[in-house]
Amino acid sequence: xxxxxxxxxxxxxxxxxxxxxxxxxxxxxxxxxxxxxxxxxxxxxxxxxxxxxxxxxxxxxxxxxxxxxxxxxxxxxxxxxxxxxxxxxxxxxxxxxxxxxxxxxxxxxxxxxxxxxxxxxxxxxxxxxxxxxxxxxxxxxxxxxxxxxxxxxxxxxxxxxxxxxxxxxxxxxxxxxxxxxxxxxxxxxxxxxxxxxxxxxxxxxxxxxxxxxxxxxxxxxxxxxxxxxxxxxxxxxxxxxxxxxxxxxxxxxxxxxxxxxxxxxxxxxxxxxxxxxxxxxxxxxxxxxxxxxxxxxxxxxxxxxx
Amino acid sequence: xxxxxxxxxxxxxxxxxxxxxxxxxxxxxxxxxxxxxxxxxxxxxxxxxxxxxxxxxxxxxxxxxxxxxxxxxxxxxxxxxxxxxxxxxxxxxxxxxxxxxxxxxxxxxxxxxxxxxxxxxxxxxxxxxxxxxxxxxxxxxxxxxxxxxxxxxxxxxxxxxxxxxxxxxxxxxxxxxxxxxxxxxxxxxxxxxxxxxxxxxxxxxxxxxxxxxxxxxxxxxxxxxxxxxxxxxxxxxxxxxxxxxxxxxxxxxxxxxxxxxxxxxxxxxxxxxxxxxxxxxxxxxxxxxxxxxxxxxxxxxxxxxxxxxxxxxxxxxxxxxxxxxxxxxxxxxxxxxxxxxxxxxxxxxxxxxxxxxxxxxxxxxxxxxxxxxxxxxxxxxxxxxxxxxxxxxxxxxxx
Numbered sequence: 001x002x003x004x005x006x007x008x009x010x011x012x013x014x015x016x017x018x019x020x021x022x023x024x025x026x027x028x029x030x031x032x033x034x035x036x037x038x039x040x041x042x043x044x045x046x047x048x049x050x051x052x053x054x055x056x057x058x059x060x061x062x063x064x065x066x067x068x069x070x071x072x073x074x075x076x077x078x079x080x081x082x083x084x085x086x087x088x089x090x091x092x093x094x095x096x097x098x099x100x101x102x103x104x105x106x107x108x109x110x111x112x113x114x115x116x117x118x119x120x121x122x123x124x125x126x127x128x129x130x131x132x133x134x135x136x137x138x139x140x141x142x143x144x145x146x147x148x149x150x151x152x153x154x155x156x157x158x159x160x161x162x163x164x165x166x167x168x169x170x171x172x173x174x175x176x177x178x179x180x181x182x183x184x185x186x187x188x189x190x191x192x193x194x195x196x197x198x199x200x201x202x203x204x205x206x207x208x209x210x211x212x213x214x215x216x217x218x219x220x221x222x223x224x225x226x227x228x229x230x231x232x233x234x235x236x237x238x239x240x241x242x243x244x245x246x247x248x249x250x251x252x253x254x255x256x257x258x259x260x261x262x263x264x265x266x267x268x269x270x271x272x273x274x275x276x277x278x279x280x281x282x283x284x285x286x287x288x289x290x291x292x293x294x295x296x297x298x299x300x301x302x303x304x305x306x
Numbered sequence: 307x308x309x310x311x312x313x314x315x316x317x318x319x320x321x322x323x324x325x326x327x328x329x330x331x332x333x334x335x336x337x338x339x340x341x342x343x344x345x346x347x348x349x350x351x352x353x354x355x356x357x358x359x360x361x362x363x364x365x366x367x368x369x370x371x372x373x374x375x376x377x378x379x380x381x382x383x384x385x386x387x388x389x390x391x392x393x394x395x396x397x398x399x400x401x402x403x404x405x406x407x408x409x410x411x412x413x414x415x416x417x418x419x420x421x422x423x424x425x426x427x428x429x430x431x432x433x434x435x436x437x438x439x440x441x442x443x444x445x446x447x448x449x450x451x452x453x454x455x456x457x458x459x460x461x462x463x464x465x466x467x468x469x470x471x472x473x474x475x476x477x478x479x480x481x482x483x484x485x486x487x488x489x490x491x492x493x494x495x496x497x498x499x500x501x502x503x504x505x506x507x508x509x510x511x512x513x514x515x516x517x518x519x520x521x522x523x524x525x526x527x528x529x530x531x532x533x534x535x536x537x538x539x540x541x542x543x544x545x546x547x548x549x550x551x552x553x554x555x556x557x558x559x560x561x562x563x564x565x566x567x568x569x570x571x572x573x574x575x576x577x578x579x580x581x582x583x584x585x586x587x588x589x590x591x592x593x594x595x596x597x598x599x600x601x602x603x604x605x606x607x608x609x610x611x612x613x614x615x616x617x618x619x620x621x622x623x624x625x626x627x628x629x630x631x632x633x634x635x636x637x638x639x640x641x642x643x644x645x646x647x648x649x650x651x652x653x654x655x656x657x658x659x660x661x662x663x664x665x666x667x668x669x670x671x672x673x674x675x676x677x678x679x680x681x682x683x684x685x686x687x688x689x690x691x692x693x694x695x696x697x698x699x700x701x702x703x704x705x
Contacts, residue, residue, distance in 0.1 A: 005529040012521045108354075117358040119545055119575040124553065131555045139528075141553040144521065213553070214518040215545040215575055218358065223518070255522045262511070271510075279488040279512045 008138050009259055010252065015144050017251025018151030022206035024228040024235070024243045025158050026199020032238015032304060033175035034192055036089060037096040040080075040103035041203055041228070042221025048073045048204025049211040049220060050111060053122035062125040066208050070201065077200020081193045089192075108218045119215035128212075147209045154202060155244055161198075162240050171195055175238065175304075227254075230286055234293045236300025246301060250286050257285035345384040345637055347627060348405035349620075350398065350416040350426075351440075353390040360418055360541050360571055360616050361390070364440060366609055367617030368416075370601065371624035379624070380631025386624075387411065393418075395425035402426040406433045412637040413438055415623045418616070420444035420463060420491035431455035436630075436639040438646075440623040441616060444490045445497070448663050449699030455639055457646045458665040459623040459653070461588050462697035463491050464498025466565050469586035469670030469691040470536060471502035474563060481506035483532035483560065485523065487543060488512035495538040495565060501698060508532045513539075518546050524554045532560050540566040545575045552579045568675050570614035573683045580675040580683060588668050589615045589655055590687045597625075598654040612684050622653040659694065663703035667696050 023045060030038045051072045056065030084103070088096050123129070124143055131139040162168040173181045174191050182188045207221070214220070231250050235242030262278030269277070293301060349368055351361035365388055378384055387409055391398040398417075405411045406429070414430050415438040417423045423442035430437040431453040443462040447453065474482065484499065484507060486492035496510060508530055511523055527535065535556075539547045544567030551562060564585045573580055591602045591612050601621050605613040613621075629651050630642035649660035649667075659667040670692040673685040 002529065005525065008525045008529075009522055012525055015521070016519060112358070117353075117362045118571075119359065119542055121575050121577055123549065123577065123579055129553055131553075139555060141521075141550075141555070143553060210518075213546070213550060215542040215549075217542055219354070220518075223516070258513075259522050259526050275510060275512050276488070279514055283514045 004135065004137055007135065008140070009255055011134065011138075011140065013252035013255035014248060015148050015151075015251070016255055017248035018148050018155070019206050019209060020224070020228055020231055020251055021244050021247035022151055022154055022209070023203050023224055024231040024247050025154070025240055026202045027225075027228050028232040028235065028238055028240060028243040029162075029171075029195055030199050031232060032236075033171060034089070034195060035175075036085070037093050037100065038085070039097060039100040039225065040107060041199070042223075042225035043104055043107035044073065044077060044200040044203035045207035045210070045221035045224055046107065046111060046216075046218070047076050047200075048207030049122070049216045050115060050120065050207075051076075051204070052208040053120045053211050053216045054115070056122065057120075062128070069208055070205065073204025073207075074197050074201040076204070077197035078193060080200070081196040085196060086189070086192070104222065111218045115218075117218060119217040120211075122211040122216045124212045143212060147213075150205070150209065154205065158202070158240055159244075167191075167194070227286065230290050232300075234290055234300055236303035239300070239302045239304040242300055242302030242304070250289070253285050253289055254282075257282040261285075343382050345379045345382050345413075345627075345631060346409060346411040347379070347384065347386045347624075348402075348409060348411040348414045348416075349386050349388045350391050350401055350405070350414060350422075351388070351620075352393045352418055353388070354392055357393050357418065357541050360614075363571060363614050363617040364416060364418070364620040366605065367601075367613060367620035368440075368624050370604055370608065370617075371621045371628075374600070374604070375624070375628050379628045380635075380637075382631065382637075391417075391419075391422055393422070395422050398422040398425050399429065402430055406430060406435050411435065412639075413627055413642075415459075415627070416440050416620065417442050419489075420494070421489050423447070424490060427451075427453070427456065434639050436642055438623050438626060440620045442491070443494075443665065443697075445494045445699055446490075448665055448697055449702035452663045452699075452703035452705065454643060454664070454705040456664060457626070457643055457660075459626050459651075459658075460619045460666075461668070462665045462699060463494035464501065464699075465668075465695060465697050466586050466588060466670060467495045467498040467536075467538065468502050468695070468698075469672070470563055470565055471499040473586065473672055473691045474534060474536065475503045475505065479505060479534045479561075481508050481532055482534045482536050483508045483527055483530055484510045484536050485527075486512060486538040487515040487517070487540075489515045491540075492538060498698075499536055503536075513543075515543075517543060520547050520550050521554070524550060524556060528554070528556065528559050534563060535560045536563045536565075537567060538565050541571060542575075544568065544572045548572070548576055548580055548583065568673075569616075569685065570612040571616065573675065573685075574611060577683055581677070583675045584688075585673050585675075585685075586670050586691060587615055587673050587685070588666075588670055589618045590671055590673050590685050592684075592686055593655065593671075595654070595656045597652060597656075601654050612682070618654045622651075622655070622658070625653055626651050661696050661700045663697070663700040665697050665700065667694050669693050670695050 027041045051069035052065050055068045128143045131141045134140045170186045231246045235246030261282045265274040265278045351364045353361040389401045413436045418441045420442040437456045439458045441460050448462045568583045568585050630645045633645040634641035651658045671687045672689045676686045678684050
């Protein structure tokens with residue numbers, strides 16, 4: 001493998017990681033800060049993708065579709081918290097798992113009823129479907145570059161929000177001692193609702209970014225949910241910084257594993273068995289990584305300070 | 307009788323006398339005495355998750371066949387029980403067990419995925435129930451592991467890519483890059499392709515089944531710069547792959563050839579991105595015979611869109627069951643399969659011939675994605691690559 005190809009694959013891994021981070025960021029806040037097990041986060045991705053795809057079709061403009069879809073995902077999260085989630089905070093984790101798993105089934109079926117089982121048409125506008133040369137000899141799809149930029153902007157935004165603003169300070173305070181924070185006059189109920197809606201919004205943005213790349217269909221969020229759970233376990237539950245670094249690591253390991261493992265195995269195995277073992281092993285890589293992290297650092301790489 | 311009404315809805319429609327009769331029937335049903343005249347067909351497919359659209363096409367095809375047959379199979383009252391395998395082999399096994407043992411079906415049909423077919427093959431065929439594939443055609447059950455109670459109304463996995471291999475060989479393409487998901491059908495597809503393509507294989511890449519982002523594989527492909535690329539990516543994997551292929555500007559790097567990636571399941575999502583894509587298939591909506599034209603017209607009228615080969619094969623499977631019962635006058639597995647083994651089964655692909663392993667002998671067509679007169683993307687036959695093509699495992703099959 002040449003060096004330029006290696007660089008290009010690193011870029012691919014980075015882009016995969018950034019997308020994953022958008023999903024994991026909200027989830028780590030909900031899981032870590034609100035101590036709530038939320039499995040339907042993948043559905044927020046799907047809602048974002050469907051909102052963007054159908055609004056794009058309606059307005060005939062990709063950018064307008066995205067702009068209108070962002071508030072929809074925010075309010076979807078807000079409404080979900082108000083209608084269902086807030087009743088579950090006091091329940092134990094197993095009940096939260098069951099309830100939010102039920103939500104996954106509900107959302108998938110609701111989308112299927114509303115939009116049909118077929119994948120939606122969601123291609124890119126001509127202005128974004130070209131590619132640019134990030135280095136000589138490495139053309140890269142423009143849209144993927146945009147995904148990286150938006151993801152990066154979101155990451156900076158979340159970081160500033162959590163660690164530099166008053167809202168972030170109350171979120172962190174609410175996480176370490178909810179009762180005390182409430183006693184100091186912070187409306188903890190509203191705070192949770194806001195965190196939840198912001199988390200849903202970021203997941204929705206991830207869905208909007210994924211829409212034109214992959215197929216927009218019912219259940220599209222579940223594989224991503226599993227990967228983002230891996231990310232927040234590696235990064236340390238509740239840590240946004242950890243989620244960012246872990247997402248990049250997972251994106252890199254997954255991408256590099258997929259392209260390099262079969263090549264490496266082929267150097268000392270028969271072609272046929274390498275072709276079989278390579279992809280199988282590659283798809284296990286991130287889980288192996290998670291297992292290793294759990295053995296040596298059970299609280300994750302960057303556990304939040306409590 | 308496609309869907310079971312809820313008990314409550316039934317009660318509302320009926321008066322007391324009828325309820326009494328129904329109770330009698332129910333008692334009969336629960337005591338597992340099936341009514342001699344009702345033909346029961348278990349139709350297994352994937353109705354939920356990412357592959358749900360494929361399963362929906364299959365169900366639509368089977369339902370349309372039942373409509374055209376007046377709700378009867380071989381002149382007898384018929385019941386089709388649709389079950390959702392969720393693309394999981396363990397679920398498929400449980401469902402097959404239920405269909406055979408508690409529903410006591412006469413035929414199990416449907417089945418999209420080869421790995422699921424492998425999971426249920428033994429259990430269904432050994433219970434003396436006829437198993438008719440409407441899609442999957444894994445190689446192990448076409449050759450040494452064949453069983454007389456299995457009949458394919460689709461194809462053996464290798465057949466379709468063999469057509470592509472021959473086409474690319476004849477077109478004088480010197481070298482090719484191969485990509486397919488890592489499971490039974492993926493391996494079969496590549497084996498079939500290589501049987502007829504004798505040029506250089508630059509690389510053979512296996513992706514994860516259900517993979518959604520192919521960017522890393524596309525980067526590696528660009529670096530290898532093959533003149534041609536042959537890809538098997540069914541269903542939504544096909545949508546993802548072709549979208550990303552276009553976005554990465556791969557058209558300028560390599561020529562794309564596919565099997566099972568560009569069809570009525572993926573075209574509505576791909577639209578103009580797929581135009582010009584070449585693939586081989588045993589069926590196409592423009593195939594010129596009366597059964598196919600009736601099927602395609604009725605499907606389009608009912609579902610507002612083209613049927614895919616999945617729908618056509620499911621339609622064919624139901625026609626085959628009807629044909630078998632009519633000809634044999636029985637729902638006995640052996641009697642039905644003897645009729646089907648003779649071939650000449652009326653289908654959307656014309657009168658279908660059968661090989662000794664009960665897989666079809668059929669034409670393989672080269673298709674291109676084009677716009678029809680109404681501006682809808684569909685596929686059109688360009689040429690016939692193989693006429694009466696047999697699969698290569700039949701010689702190993704002894705019942």
